[in-house]
Amino acid sequence: MTFHxxxxxxxxxxxxxxxxxxxxxxxxxxxxxxxGKGAKFTRGRKWKLIYYKKYxxxxxxxxxxxxxxxxxxxxSIIKKKNGF
Numbered sequence: 089m090t091f092h093x094x095x096x097x098x099x100x101x102x103x104x105x106x107x108x109x110x111x112x113x114x115x116x117x118x119x120x121x122x123x124g125k126g127a128k129f130t131r132g133r134k135w136k137l138i139y140y141k142k143y144x145x146x147x148x149x150x151x152x153x154x155x156x157x158x159x160x161x162x163x164s165i166i167k168k169k170n171g172f
Contacts, residue, residue, distance in 0.1 A: 091149035093156060095139040095163065096121060096130075097172050104172045106163055107135070110153040114140055138170040 092114045097106045107130050111117035114137070117126070124131045143149040156162060 089146075091143050091146050092140045093143065093149050093153045094118075094137060094141075095156065095166055096135040096137050097167060097170075098130075098133040098135050100133065104167060105133075106167060108153055108157045108163070110146075110149045112146075138172065139166045 089112055091110055091112050093108070093110045094114060094117070095106055095108050096118065097104050107121075107127065109117065109127065118135065118137050120126045121130045121135045141152070143152060
């Protein structure tokens with residue numbers, strides 16, 4: 089089974105906020121976030137997927153998710169690259 093680490097963004101007033109997570113079904117997970125059934129932080133907003141990367145195991149995906157969550161500089165670079 090493959091797992092994905094993803095970065096989604098949403099516009100709130102004049103700010104862009106981002107959220108990092110991991111999943112084994114990227115399309116379903118994004119749909120859940122947009123329906124308000126995702127993580128508590130993501131509820132009530134419309135999200136756009138701007139980055140994802142595939143990993144061969146859940147353990148590796150969780151480690152990489154943690155790294156991306158903590159690396160705000162990398163998140164900023166990814167957002168700028170995608171026009172946010």
